Amino acid sequence: MLAVETVNLTFKYGDITALNCVNFKAKKGEVTIVLGPNGAGKTTLLMHLNGLLKPLKGVVKIFGKEIRYDKKSLMKLRRTVGYIFHNPDDQIIAPTVWQDVAFAPMNLGLKNVDEVVDRALRWMGIEHLKDRLCNTLSNGEKRRVAIAGVLAMDPKIVIMDEPTAGLDGFGVRELIEIIERLKREKKTVIISTHDLSFANEVGDHFAVMFEGRIVYEGDFVPNDVARRFGLRGVYGRLIVNKSSSNTPELALIEALKGKKVVISRKDFRRIEGLLDGLPIRVEFHESHKG
Ligand SMILES: Nc1ncnc2c1ncn2[C@@H]1O[C@H](COP(=O)(O)OP(=O)(O)OP(=O)(O)O)[C@@H](O)[C@H]1O
Ligand SMILES: [Mg+2]
Structure with missing residues (x-):
């Protein structure tokens, strides 16, 4: 079953065509990786998957249903599809770590906010940071907080835009473990990255983008494709x-x-x-x- 599908998805920023008839698919329960050099259109594609951007042409389907763009439908969609931004500063809104992770569950009116937040903090191994001010955290710590904030909502689909950016080797290993855990919980995960080594560690399926199109799709990325489209760390x-x-x-x-x-x-x-x-x-x- 497909968790996500785009049909002829086209998007422009003014005159710049960022997506050109993209037919992207991600199967339920799999980790799908979107690769491609800078400016290929990865972020623009991912932002369409939870309605942060609206297509110029074409449609986005989540579990077979077309996304609708009225406020109520988008609220519902964002509970199903969690989006982890490239830059954690775009995500973190509350003063302290606990408040930030609790923000969405409170907004949704969940009754067990404490439990949900504790679980997300434990998941990310950041219980010890819960009373810290977010603006005093390191970049890697902020990234963990941003991920915890999204996982707290328990979305069925988790989208991560370049999640390894700013993480050290330990951080990347931890991230890989988190993704494996999400997979065990039957979540669908969609990740954009330039880093093929990381991609190979976690990915089930790969789509390579270049100049707004998907230029390769398959269960592995051949080295010649990786070289041609500027991907790092091939194996x-x-x-x-x-x-x-x-x-x-x-x-x-x-x-x-x-x-x-x-x-x-x-x-x-x-x-x-x-x-x-x-x-x-x-x-x-x-x-x-x-
Ligand atoms: N807000 C914007 N306004 C104008 N053009 C934009 C905007 N955002 C992206 N673009 C352009 O759209 C194209 C696709 O950008 P996008 O950010 O989706 O690429 P990307 O694959 O995520 O790149 P990167 O690896 O650098 O993150 C690029 O040509 C970019 O310059
Ligand atoms: Mg990007």
């Missing part, structure tokens, strides 16, 4: 499983092209020594024992 994946018909040499070549390849345990042991320093990530699947 493929080797999935180590009980058995596979791939030969180890072929698997290695395909992984170096950026693909996701399954390889048997036995074959993996044969090429393990070659992997040092190569841009390939290895994943051991459940059936891999010993």
Whole structure:
């Protein structure tokens, strides 16, 4: 089932065409990544998905239903689709961390605000910041607060515009864990990023944008596409499983092209020594024992 679909979505800022007949799809329960260089149209696309922008042409559908733009429909939509802005300062509105995370649940008139806020703070590992003033936080801390504020509303679809911006290595790891947790909770997650390494860690499906169009779509991003469209940190994946018909040499070549390849345990042991320093990530699947 599709959580999000755009049909011939077109948008202009004055004379600048930011989106040109975009047909974007995100499946329910998956993590879909929108990649592309600066100015490709990623943010403009994401902002259409919870009605922050209204299409010039075309439509946006959420769980199969076209978005309507009257105030009441938009309020409802924003409960279903949470949007985490590129810049946390665009998101944070209340003086203290607790007040900020509580803002939307209070506005929605939820009865269990304390519980909801505590849960969101715990999710983001920022309980200790709850009484701090937001304007005294570091950039990474602010980003966690902004994410907590959106998760507090428990949206079915979570949109993140360049969530790794300003995060250190620990922060990115934490973010990856949060996204994995969202996936376990069957949320649909849509993320824009330039960072293909991060994208490969969390993504199920990938759309590459360039000059307002989707120029590539698939379950992995081939390295030639990544190079052509200016993406950073390319790598493929080797999935180590009980058995596979791939030969180890072929698997290695395909992984170096950026693909996701399954390889048997036995074959993996044969090429393990070659992997040092190569841009390939290895994943051991459940059936891999010993
Ligand atoms: N408010 C605006 N007014 C005028 N033009 C805009 C505005 N916002 C974006 N644009 C233009 O629309 C195009 C798409 O911008 P958008 O922000 O969607 O790209 P992006 O892929 O998110 O880029 P980045 O990776 O830099 O965030 C660009 O050419 C940009 O200059
Ligand atoms: Mg952007």
